[in-house]
Amino acid sequence: MEPLMGMAVSAVGTVVSSALSGAGGEAGRRISERLYDLLGRNRAGDGTDEPGRPSLPVTEPERTAAAARLLELARSSPESAREVTEWVREASRLAPRTVPAVAPGASRPRMLPPTTTLFTDRADVLAWITGLLEEGRTPGAPTIAVLTGPGGMGKTAAAVHCATELRERFPDGALFADLGGASAATALPSSDVLARFLERLGVPPAMVPGDEARQRDLYLDCMSERRMIVVLDNARDDTQVIPLLPASPECLVLVTSRHRPARLVGRHGARPFPLGPLSTEDSVRLIRRVAGSDRPPAPDAVVQAVAEGTGGIPLAVCTTGAGLAVREHLTWERVARQLSDRIHGRDQGGAVMEEQNPDAPDDPVRLVQNVSYGELAPDCAAFYRAIAVWPWPTVTVLCAAHAAGVGEDEARALLERLARVHLLEEVDQERYRFHDLTRAHARELAAAEDGHGRMAAAIRRVAVAQLRFAAGRDFRVMPLRWRLGPAYQGLALPEGRDRADGRHALVDLRDERENLAAVVRAAAHHGFDDLVWQLCEALWSLHLMLGFHAQWIDTHLLGVEAARRSAAEFGDRRAEGRMWTQLAFGYMGAEQVDKAADALRQAREADRACGHHRGEATAVEALGLLRLKQWEFVAAQRCFEEAQEILCRIGPGEDGRADVPRATALLEHHIGRARTRQGHFADAVARLNDALAQFRRLPGGDPYNAGRVYMSLGDAHLGASDAELARVCLDEAVKTMTEAGAGLQLADALEARAECHRRSGRRAEEAEDLRAAAACYEENGGRLGLERVRARLAELEA
Structure with a gap:
């Protein structure tokens, strides 16, 4: 394969993947649609979505054929060669990549957890x-x-x-x-x-x-x-x-x-x-280090007996030494006696004890854990059992407090006490983790002493707390979207809200992502269906903006089943369709197009069955967005128009009525985009202007979506080869996104306007907009956009 062919195939693959997943944002969409235009030149009708129009090249053979078509076009004229070369260069900037390791400012992750000065031998x-x-x-x-x-x-x-x-x-x-x-x-x-x-x-x-x-x-x-x-x-x-x-x-x-x-x-x-056990000599050395030098000295024979009781297993050695370090009343002799009694199956009075684990009665780790547990105060012992009811990736103060049913200050203190005796380890600020053997020990005790009913209640309390956390953050990230579930009732944005508040809330969701996925699984395991689907609803903004598609699909498959069972038991019948629709977006991000389309079909059927017009309209709209990504613009338009018809069925006072004006405006915007791609520019502009008017009529307006319409108007005018009118619309987009505080969208508007300047030969204005866009990307963490704009600037200024 010639080098140019290889570059073209790679570029086509990058753009198609970006188009389906949405990862490239608006820039990725524009580059995808530019590929559509290039591939559609001088084609005869071929029975695809539109006569004479190409289909999205999804498979490897289709991508190779598309690359060959680009090379054929490039050979047809110098102007076409320039356009294809420019497109390949722009497409290559969408490819996700990192700075080479040898470059200044390269990412050099330092993910190793802290080591310890107590490390012995090895x-x-x-x-x-x-x-x-x-x-x-x-x-x-x-x-x-x-x-x-x-x-x-x-x-x-x-x-x-x-x-x-x-x-x-x-x-x-x-x-x-x-x-x-x-x-x-x-x-x-x-x-x-x-x-x-x-x-x-x-x-x-x-x-x-x-x-x-x-x-x-x-x-x-x-x-x-x-x-x-x-x-x-x-x-x-x-x-x-x-x-x-x-x-x-x-x-x-x-x-x-x-x-x-x-x-x-x-x-x-x-x-x-x-790796085998530590020698007795190294075990003695390690346990003395952990216990510290502040304790009264003990005979070497006693210390050796304690060390031998741990079996030389480092976890047991450290747990025993930590108990001695923090408990002044605990003597070496007492620990030696406790270990000996448990090894020989006796309690402190000499009576024979029933073995807790008959399969491993001489397991040194379990023996030491039993001794350490026996030394805990009753409140700390109950706390230890409660936080182990599910294998949370990390135990936070919020999780621990609700698992144990105590206040956060008390939970914070108890977590520190358990960490001091080596039954937990702190892995980050106010984040703790069990060794899995220790968690298994604590969970067995919870089952024996508290019973499965109390354990399930602890999990439900954690799930409710995590739902409140996630719903609150999700609301701050995307306050205008429609949502289901009582978790959102009463939520309001803070007065004087900082422009960065939504971004900070998204960071909170990302940091808690693995625990949130775990709590969905825990709630599903225990049959808390009402919480499962609501947790999935609350994860919408996290997944929509940051991806993590494997987790998205995993949790929402549980959400679909939970919503279905919940509906059968007098739950919210609207939830099943909602879960199917959200799952479809997860499949889109993972480029599983057929599964996404099937999920949307399931969503529509579920919403139609319960008469939920708002949900059905959303499912049909989502199918239209999928068709847009697939370059099936006529089919997409039909979906958007059908969704508008469904919205018209929502009468006064019915569910979703308040959202109809905004939803209708969004659909009109989508139709305008579809008409642009079909080449019907005059009708597209009319549709987009109508959408703009509708957004302006909303109570309080919707400056963000108004800005997006201005950007689509710019696209329509550029499609009609009117760069000057496109620039006027993009001037408004820049102004509107600036007022809305939408930093990344402002950067995209500046990029689009720079393209207008390029087509009109205004190099100075193009460079000015690119520099402004770079500043926006840098300020708002848009690294990929920053790299892309800097590359364009370097070419312009060369």
């Missing part, structure tokens, strides 16, 4: 890994070291310690992920980890591809020629790890797992290292 592990690095490198393959061993053996601490000691060899940074492989239920999908890694490598979340295969391709590209450490902790199996391997021979991958990953060793050259 010098042999560091020496072994160092030896691997000094062996000959295999081209295209990283060095892979796998630390294996039972839970609690200190694999994570050893991996983090070694990575920290070796970090100067890997100046481009370190990636870290806890893969949650203690069970199939908690194991993270590779797609989730790839999305997180790509974001830390500099890829904007909205530009992360929706499917794992393309995430993997982008990850390989981002890691190319980098010298990095990748720590993959607590892997369940090979399938989690293999997609996360970089191809750079300059990288080191450290994997920890309770199982030896056969494919990783057999096919990818990984080297395993089984």
Whole structure:
């Protein structure tokens, strides 16, 4: 394949993916529609959506054919060659990518958790890994070291310690992920980890591809020629790890797992290292360090007895030492006696105890946990049990307070107490995490002492609290959208609201994303259907703006089923259609077009069955938006007009009536866009002006959407080859977006106006608008747009 053909195929693939997922924003849409125009030149009717018009090239053969058509067009005339070359250059700027590792200002993630000064022994592990690095490198393959061993053996601490000691060899940074492989239920999908890694490598979340295969391709590209450490902790199996391997021979991958990953060793050259217990000497040294030097001295034989009681397992050693460190009344002798009694199945009075775990009565970790638990005050013991009722990715103060039914100040203090005795670890500010063995211990105690009814009640309290949190943030991000569910009742925007408030609320949702997904699963598991679908509703703005499509689809599939069951039990019958529609957008983002269309069909049927006209209109509108993305502009227009007809059925006082004027204006705007793409520019302008008038008539107006209409008017006039009239409309778009405080949309309007200046030969004005757009992107975190505009400026000023 000739180089230009390869570039064209890549550009077509980038633009089509961006068009379907919406990741490229308005710039991506314009570039997609420009491709439509180029491919449609001088074509005979071919039976597609419109006679003589192309179809969106979705499959690889279609993309190759489209690239060949572009090259054919480029050879037809110098002017066409210039247009195709410009299009390929613009399209390449949509491709999600990071700054090369060697460039100034490159992203150098530092994701390693903090190490500890108490780390003991394991010098042999560091020496072994160092030896691997000094062996000959295999081209295209990283060095892979796998630390294996039972839970609690200190694999994570050893991996983090070694990575920290070796970090100067890997100046481009370190990636870290806890893969949650203690069970199939908690194991993270590779797609989730790839999305997180790509974001830390500099890829904007909205530009992360929706499917794992393309995430993997982008990850390989981002890691190319980098010298990095990748720590993959607590892997369940090979399938989690293999997609996360970089191809750079300059990288080191450290994997920890309770199982030896056969494919990783057999096919990818990984080297395993089984981690065993600490020696008695090292156990004594570690437990003395953890306990501290402030305690009264104890005979060496007693300290050795305590150390031997822990079995040399680091988790047990640290838990025992932490208890001694914070409890002044607890003596070495008492701990030695408690461990001995539990080892031999006796209580402190000498009576034989019933074994809590007959399958592993001499498990040192469980023995130590039982001793530590026995030393907790009753309120702290109850708190310990309550926060372990579900494997939350992290335990926050909000989660803990509602799980235990206490105030946040009390929860904060109790979390700190548990962390001091090593039953929790603090992983971020006011975020804690259980070792999975400790959580299992706490959950077993909760089942035995509290019962499943109280455990389910704790989960429901957490779910309600997280719903309040998510709904409040979602409302601040997108206050004008229509929504379902009582969680939104009574919400209002704060007076004197800062322009950045919505952006800050979105950051809050992103930071809590994994816990919110976990609470959806927990609520679904316990049959809290009313909370499941409302939580999905509250995640709308997070997913619409930031993607995370695998999670989006996973949670909303649960939402659909929950809404269906809830409706059968006198719940809100409107919820099922709402969940199907939102799920469809998740499928669109993941480029699963057929599934998206089917979900919208299901949404329409569900809304029609319950007479919910507002929901049915939204489902039909969403199908029209999908058709727009697919270049099926006539079909899209029909959908929008049908949605308008459905809205007309909503009578005074009926559900959704208040939203009809705004919804109708949005649909009129969509119709104007569809007419523009069909080449009916005069009718498109009339439709768009009508939409503009409707937005202006809304109470308080809608400056943001008015600005978007002005941008569409600019597109229509440019389509009609009237760059001057387009500029006038874009002047209004810039003014309106400035007044609305919509920073990223203002940047896009400035970019569009710069294109008008380019077509009219006003280089100075073009450069001025591009510089202003760059400032907006930089201020509002639009990294991809910033790179694209800077590239255009560099070409202009060359």
